[in-house]
Amino acid sequence: MIRSFAKPAAFLAFLGAFAACKTPAYQLVDGYMYEQRPGRENENWKLVWKDDFKGKTIDTAKWTRIPPGKSDWNRHMTQDDKCYELKDGLLYLKGIVNPDPSADERPFLTGGIWTKGKFAFQYGKIEIRAKLESAQGAWPAMWMLAEKDKYGKYPKNGEIDIMEHLNYDSIIYQTIHSWYTLELKQADNPKHGGTAVFNKDEFNVFGLKWYPDKIVYILNGKETFTYPRVQGVDASQWPFDQAFYILIDQQLGGNWVGKVKPETLPVNMIVDWVKVYQ
Secondary structure: OOOOOOOOHHHHHHHHHHHHHHOOOEEEEOOOEEEEOOOOOOOOOOEEEEEOOOOOOOOOOOOEEOOOOOOOOOOOEOOOHHHEEEEOOEEEEEEEEOOOOOOOOOOEEEOEEEOOOOOEEEOEEEEEEEEEOOOOOEEEEEEEEEOOOOOOOOOOOOEEEEEEOOOOOOEEEEEEEOHHHHOOOOOEOOEOEEEEEOOOOOOEEEEEEEEOOEEEEEEOOEEEEEEEOOOOOOHHHOOOOOOEEEEEEEEEOOOOOOOOOHHHOOEEEEEEEEEEEO
């Protein structure tokens, strides 16, 4: 005869906690998109992805060097080694005067990396520890774009700017862009960006916490600005319900930052680590 024993409540609680520990914070889509499991937004963060740049080369399983483009932000981008250096566990993304305009007519070259096609996440916390050097025309940025273009072409899927810095400023910009803010001109319903003072001579930790109903910007662990999802407005106000990939780049020049002074170059964004939690 098989006897049945009642399990003590403490034992059942232990089993529940053990099962919770074994359940991933995310569900993996297409092998590289980390979608946070529903209901986790109020639980403790778990580290799900990181890079501390300890290797001798950039980890190509995680990052791709950003190719050049025609926009202000990427027109000087290059995949040339001149704009990339790994040293002492730090990644240097450089902005330099082009040393050989006969091979490439652009006056400046810049380095940047993205996780497009290799890692993207939906909801969670991202933190990036870095030091931003200054120069006239320097425009380092950390930001995110939609991986799959769920709502159409840019800006319908939105843009999440974790950090942008201009020239020699002692502030950073933390901004949301979308069809709603750019095309419908709804920049204040709700307010779509803010600034935060930082120590530009030191390493800082830039980041944000991304929930289904708000994006909370953080600087060195302190909350600085919140962009909420609001009701009763055009649906394009919140395209942030899909996986986004990460971009980190040292940009130069453009309508916003102004002209570059070559004599103030080279300039570096020095990245220590990137961490994503869900």
